[in-house]
Amino acid sequence: MPNGFVNVLKAPGITSHDIVAHLRKVYGMKKIGHAGTLDPAAAGVLPIALGKATRMLEYMDNADKSYTAEVTFGYTTDSGDDTGNVIEEAPYQMPTIEAIKQVLETFRGEIKQRPPMYSAVRINGQKAYNLARKNIEVEMPERTVVIHAIDFHEMTENGFVFSVKCSKGTYIRSLCMDIGKKLGIPAVMSFLVRTHVGEFKLENAWSTEEIGMLPHKALCPMDFPIKHLPKYKITEDEALMIKQGKKINVAENVEFADKFIRLYTDKEFAGIGRYVFSERKIAPHKVVL
Numbered sequence: 001m002p003n004g005f006v007n008v009l010k011a012p013g014i015t016s017h018d019i020v021a022h023l024r025k026v027y028g029m030k031k032i033g034h035a036g037t038l039d040p041a042a043a044g045v046l047p048i049a050l051g052k053a054t055r056m057l058e059y060m061d062n063a064d065k066s067y068t069a070e071v072t073f074g075y076t077t078d079s080g081d082d083t084g085n086v087i088e089e090a091p092y093q094m095p096t097i098e099a100i101k102q103v104l105e106t107f108r109g110e111i112k113q114r115p116p117m118y119s120a121v122r123i124n125g126q127k128a129y130n131l132a133r134k135n136i137e138v139e140m141p142e143r144t145v146v147i148h149a150i151d152f153h154e155m156t157e158n159g160f161v162f163s164v165k166c167s168k169g170t171y172i173r174s175l176c177m178d179i180g181k182k183l184g185i186p187a188v189m190s191f192l193v194r195t196h197v198g199e200f201k202l203e204n205a206w207s208t209e210e211i212g213m214l215p216h217k218a219l220c221p222m223d224f225p226i227k228h229l230p231k232y233k234i235t236e237d238e239a240l241m242i243k244q245g246k247k248i249n250v251a252e253n254v255e256f257a258d259k260f261i262r263l264y265t266d267k268e269f270a271g272i273g274r275y276v277f278s279e280r281k282i283a284p285h286k287v288v289l
Contacts, residue, residue, distance in 0.1 A: 080173030
């Protein structure tokens, strides 16, 4: 059974679950997971983990993401994109490029954001979109997210296109609506492409058709998305200790500032260790040997 990651290029109109179901057939295995759900209407990078690599997904939780999005002016919806029910419409005068650029700049850095009602945010144990479908109105909690970069690209007939690099948990639909509010114009997100998730980039993504033809060539190693973690080489004896659930000593000339460490033997990736600062030892956290 293959163990590793696939950088999938998700097409619009299919769900992340559809991609997982397709790859289960392609690779002939059930143990498959994905990092960072994409809305059905969105396209772009969807990292998929196969086999033992699913155990690496938690270390991608804080990976930054990048998107290219289209904003359309003139109306807003309950979902924040152009697939939802229209809740406000208004005539508007197209803003200048300079006005748009000035507003975009106000979102750079740490911002407060309220996720759209049609989202996977949990409210009292239930996903918000399930409550929305039952017409149950709740106050969506604000959250703090970070916009690392946000740049204007081009005008369209009824709006504009921009790109954004952001932290985990950022809702681009909310961002598009908030940009519209600052411009004084109702707005929705009319298209979205995710261009990167951590180490996974759009230019290296594979379509489902390409994966079906060359499944093993599309496979990335298990440690591909966790290169941000420090690396430490262990002996075969230490690998056996880690496998047995025992801690190992750290070499005297080595210091770690991170909690999690990538472990390697001469031959292969061994898994993730947890650095115990008070003992200067590495405890096993996720062993893949």
